[in-house]
Amino acid sequence: MSRYELRFSGAGGQGLITAGIIMAKAASIYEGKQAVQSQSYGPEARGGASKSEVIISDGPIDYPKVTQCDALLAMTQEAANKYSHDLKEGGVLLIDSDLVKNVPPGNFKTVAFPIINTAKNDVGREIVANIVALGAMVALTGQVSRENAEKAVLSSVPEAFLELNKKAFSMGYERAEAAAKA
Amino acid sequence: MSKKVAFLQGNEAAAQGALYAGCNFFGGYPITPSTEVAEVMSIELPKVGGKFIQMEDEIGAMAAILGAALAGSKVMTSTSGPGLSLKQELIGYGCIAEIPCVIYNVMRGGPSTGMPTGPSQSDVMCAKWGTHGDHPAICLTPASVQETYEEVIRAFNLSEKYRTPVMVMPDEIVAHMRERIVFPEPGEIEVTPRKAPTVPPEQYKPYDTSFGDVPPLAAFGSGGYKFHVTGLNKMQDGFPTTKAEIVQAEEERQVRKVDANVDDIVQFEEYLLADAEVAVVAYGSTSRSARYAVNAAREQGIKAGMFRIKTFWPFPDKQIKALAARVKGFVVPEMNLGMCALEIERNAQGKAPILGIFRVDGEPINPDQILEKIKEVK
Secondary structure, X not given: OOEEEEEEEEEOOOOHHXXXXXXXXXXXXXXXXXXXXXXXXXXXXXXXXXEEEEEEEOOOOOOOOOOOEEEEEEOOHHHHHHHHHHEEEEEEEEEEOOOOOOOOXXXXXXXXXXXXXXXXXXXXXXXXXXXXXHHHHHHHHOOOOHHHHHHHHHOOOOHHHHHHHHHHHHHHHHHHHHHHHO | OOOOEEEEEHHHHHHHHHHHOOOOEEEEOOOOOOHHHHHHHHHHHHHHOOXXXXXXXXXXXXXXXXXXXXXXXXXXXXXXXXXXXXXXXXXXXXHHHOOOEEEEEEEEEOOOOOEEEEEOOOOOOHHHHOOOOOOOOOEEOOOOHXXXXXXXXXXXXXXXXXXXXXXXXXXXXXXXXXXXEEOOOOOOXXXXXXXXXXXXXXXXXXXXXXXXXXXXXXXXXXXXXXXXXXXXXXXXXXXXXXXXXXXXXXXXXXXXXXXXXXXXXXXXXXXXXOOOOEEEEEOOOHHHHHHHHHHHHHHOOOOEEEEEEOEEEOOOHHHHHHHHOOOOEEEEEEOOOOHHHHHHHHHHOOOOOEEEEEOOOOOOOOHHHHHHHHHHOO
């Protein structure tokens, strides 16, 4: 049975738990697959280590946590160091190239672009960096279609910010596609 | 017609389950990792004419729901370890005064403040022995978001049917995990109403055993029904007594409400147990790791199965005794230092060895750990 494991990691306050929830929602509500999202975080509201894990499968999912990671997003150097060890051979690592300077070694494909900067300067608001990252993860993992992921994004964010998030998602998707080809 | 679906967290599902069961009063005090229940109830209850109140602390919250339940409401509170400790005095009060209520407790690291954001399963003994004195105990341990929803409804039903506090205890992983949930239609899942008095107020006694072990409970103050409620041992009219034969009979009746109905209350799942030589006994999120491990063991030709506890109290004694007579050994993974294992030991009576995996470091028990232990059973 197919079991695809994703981990969104970084610091508390970066919106990674939300990104994970939207990815799982896209798979389980819109894509017709099964998905479980779980998280772990420290007692701090902001700044502490944070991770959100998503398992996607065609069948029932028992263990809700990552066993061997297929795709990892690391939004801090600390997260990249800490979580790349169980990344599968042939898996994918997405990093923010401004924040993760030392790319961890391993037999996986690393895709890098300035995620937070893209949100800040190209989309216009730093706060949607998590949606930029989500768009990129959708493009790199192929577990849910671009359309279904976008539906999940739009059904999860406040109405006043639909266009902003839509733009963030598209930009992330396209930057990752371009970066993966490079 | 297709059913309503949503992608929800265990805690959010618990609140929705409570609303389905007809909960119309919630008294709470926020505490990680259960706060989302209070959040959802504070938004949803006013919409259906219910009442939400945030009390000054967990003790006050427990007192509030007992009072509201006596006045006719269907009630719930939610908390986590430290709050559960504070509520214990009043949980005992709920047991002896026989007040239906649901206590939803998310298990985090303990004792005391412990590890607020880390998962644990170390409150299961507290569910039975936390409050002093002999008393009935019902505790449900769901393992998924859908099951949390359904078990909260069942908790309400059991609390009404047996007129006693009922606990639902997910671990932090189940409480914070998100999954797809399919909502039942109204009427699809049975909702047990409170047994109302059939006699006029002047003849009403709150503990009238001529109606059986579970006497009807009037809504205090409505329709002229008024009665005495106390934490002291009491007579059928609710007033205190120290008369030996009454106290003995009343204490035995209260415990019998659960003991004589174990088969009605206890629910469990047997997974690949028919030919199993190794029985993994698990509950909550740990059972999800166990299922993964059992499947992996089967792929390697090991005859492993899982007994999944859904009702922790009353404990599935009969089923564990039967298993002990036919398996080579038990594997018991749990996020505490061996609480469920102790109950299995009590039932196994030395007939099968118990191999425990006890973790209290805030990390989940992973499938590999369980698989390795399964292989150790000889």
